[in-house]
Amino acid sequence: MQAKLYDRDGAELATFVKGDPYIRDMKNTAGHVAELRSCAWHPHDPQTFITSSVDSTIRIWDVENKRKQKTVIVVKSKERGARTKVTACGYSPDGSIIGGACWDGALHMWQTKSNFVRPNMTIEGAHTKNTEPGSLVFSVDGRSVLTRGGDDTVKIWDLRAFKKPVATRDGLTTLYPTTNAIFSPDDKYVVTGAGATSKGGKGRLMFMRKDNLESVKELEVDTTPVKVFWHSKINQIVTGLANGQIGVLYSPLTSINGAKLLLNKGPPRKATIEDMSDAVSAPTILTPHALPMFRDGDGLDRGSKRKREKERMDPRKSKRPELPVTGPGRGGRVGASATQHVVQNLVRDTTRDQDPREALLRLANTDEDPVWTKAWKANQPKPVFAQVEEERKDEDAT
Template sequence: MDPNKIEEDTMDNDGEMASVMGFSGFGKKARTFDLDAIFETTRRTAIERSQHVLEGRQKEDGASSSQSKKPVAHLKKPAGPAKPKKQQSKSSSDSDSDSDSELIGPPVPPPQEEDQEDDEEMVGPPLPPGYTGSTAQEDEDDDDDDDDEPGEDEDDNPVKKIPDTHEITMQHGAKTVSALALDPSGARLVTGGFDYDVRFWDFAGMDTSLQAFRSLQPCECHSIKTLQYSITGDMLLVVSGNAQAKILDRDGFNVMECPKGDQYIVDMVNTKGHTAMLNSGCWHPKIKEEFMTCSNDGTVRTWDVNNDKKHKSVFKPRTFQGKKVTPTCCAYSRDGKLIAAGCQDGSIQIWDRNLSVHTKFHCKQAHTPGSDPSCLAFSYDGTTLASRGGDDTLKTWDIRNFKKPLNVATGLTTYFTMTDCCFSPDDKLVLTGTSVKKNEGNGKLVFFDRATFQKVYEVEVTNASVVRCLWHPKLNQIMVGTANGLAKVYYDPLKSHRGAKLCVVKSQRKERHAETLTQDYIITPHALPMFREARQRSTRKQLEKDRLDPMKSNKPEPPVSGPGRGGRVAAHGGTLSSFIVKNIALDKTDDSNPREAILRHAKEASENPYWVAPAYSKTQPETLFHEDSEEDEEADKEPEWKKRKI
């Protein structure tokens, strides 16, 4: 058959089917899109717009610098087949006609007069009128830059970043808070003191009463010197006044205890642990199982949590003459490759962690000889070391040039061997605490600029010494431990995060009075079944059962009805005594004048005697009254002390 005829028949059938079923446009072909052409058009449009942006910026720069300069030449057209102008206009008209049905994006406004020549050379949609050579994203960036101007001033002035607008105070005890620790997440604070206690404070679980949720004495009768959480926050290092450091888990349960060495061995390398009182300790900043301690036995030892039999390595600080010297504080560098120790002779000695024999850096008189350096702290960039000395100074050192200090601050009184110093999170400030004697002023938290080392700020904490200070980088909050048993947290509601902000908004919870069992359960295994008590399985059921028992629940007795029993009086008026009380004793007759009340019965008593006269009617019918004699008169005249007592 003829194919043209077949096609006509199918079209007629389609038309009949459309008319029967009510379709319109039945049988039309699906519309097709050339995706490659669309992508190519979009790519060219983006390139041309970016070229216009660059040209506009170059024109503005040229006009601002010099009016005599020539305008910047246009960039070359993107690579592609060139079209004649007629063909371009035709293609643009075709694209405009097709844009009614296949429009991608918003319609393009007419071109600007100044850029008509450029538009003729470019392929793509023209730019809107009033275009200044910057996109909306760039305008937003400019607005953001304008908004960030005060922020730039704050960056230049690190004092504005100190979070001290608000504070909370937690009462650790009555004695000095000698140790502070905050886990890396900033959720839990731990304090230790001279009262041997270690208290756990949970910011998320506390309310405004600010009570610790756990208190324990991990080292019995030894004061706590150092507390620090590991880098993962799951273990706590406890350094006390004894020779054995302890590792606790996050909730305060014992994980490990360092062994004690043999004090009769001369070479401390050959002992498995410390033999004298500990002074300080800290965790490795990169390896979560390693920590370090220093002791009065003249050694600095590193330990592994998984090995509680012996130390990992030993460092022995020496004086310049090679004699043994006691380390009073120790610290790891930020990368964990260096170990630093401050010694009693005023020196600071630094070793390579893998080489324990010779020091890598050694400053003989970093502080006054005989003064105990109380703290060493590395900056966050790892190039600067801050040392707090017992000679009332704070110094910073460049470990690359360790002969002379970079800066020195004097007049910072300290009476404690664990007074802290630390760097701010942005590494621009160094802070430390000062000590005072009782009733002689307030302890202060002092801030120094790291570059110039000028005192830029100070905070009066309380009327006691400031012993410990800690600036947490994640929370942006400052924790302070004082000599009168207080642990203070300074924060700013706008600049700080979580931490103390979580507990100050919670109202204090009311105490619940827990019900207790009214009777203890007594176990009698050999008693007869009839006398054996049933074993209690649920406290709640036992409480409900005891509540129903009138004896155990102390149920008040009801009032007695009837004549009364068991020595108890019945209701009012039910007995003879209550009747007498009601009718005679509580008689409401007015007896305000007792003489008149008695004489009221005188006439009746004389006419009809009942009590006295009938008794004497037979023996003494005539009444005889007593008459006063002379003897009686003389006796009345005698003084009272001569009268005879009857």
């Protein structure tokens, strides 16, 4: 129901609003209320794109406004209910016409300068009713329209005589309703995908002439091609297959970059069985005692041992902390003299030599503020303690 905008790296940039499904008039909804089936960019305005949906509308959007579409084109059908699925849409090369192909078989064209109340051109029964057209594209000159129908046909229409198809090609079977058809960049050929002609066969990539849709070349692929795109600048054809793979067709002479960049690198070389057997059979020499960590410093290593002992004596290399300076100062450090030693011992901190218990008792004011005999301070200022008799102590001991 909602259109999503992504950058070229696949990161989501915006999600456009969906409409209220309880509103029957599609012109009063802010977005689509059913499944989206197709979309297309404006050929000259990068801020504008269109979407078509099963809700029988084509909507024109502004990239900067996610809350509501710019314009709603309500597609009316002659079938019962006056609604139909708009399964394909597109812009003309100059952006002056919007086209839509529908589930009821109709093909509609609107001028972008009109009020979109009704289409400017319509063909009823352009494709078989109740089949899903997979694509609608305009030719490079803007005079022709190419449609890929769900009835296994490809048709070309002339906008100057918009009554019947100029050319029709049938027998292009496919099981995928989103299968598309495109014009070549030089506007001479039509390319589309088709399924196998027999059971167990391969898919086909069809190249046909634009004027009569006669086959020029058929390329067999592993499975049915669904989407086809012909890049005009690098001159390469990219097709998406039904099995999830992507195929790229290029010309070694006329194609530029693209797949050719990957071919220049080449695939990474994998280790073969022969390489592994050679590695196993090759002799391996292990000399752990040749490593410095296993040397004991005897024999040929005596020079290095003396060198390590010499470096050990160097305070800078051994990172030894600086020793206290004795005697006169040097190197910016003040030395200690005998006079300085005497002066330092004149005022010594004798706290360590004191008995902490006696120091605390000197601070206690037991006569004026006793703790344990405070209740008898008034009537018996001098406390009298009981004397323990020796005999009682002896009895308790026995």
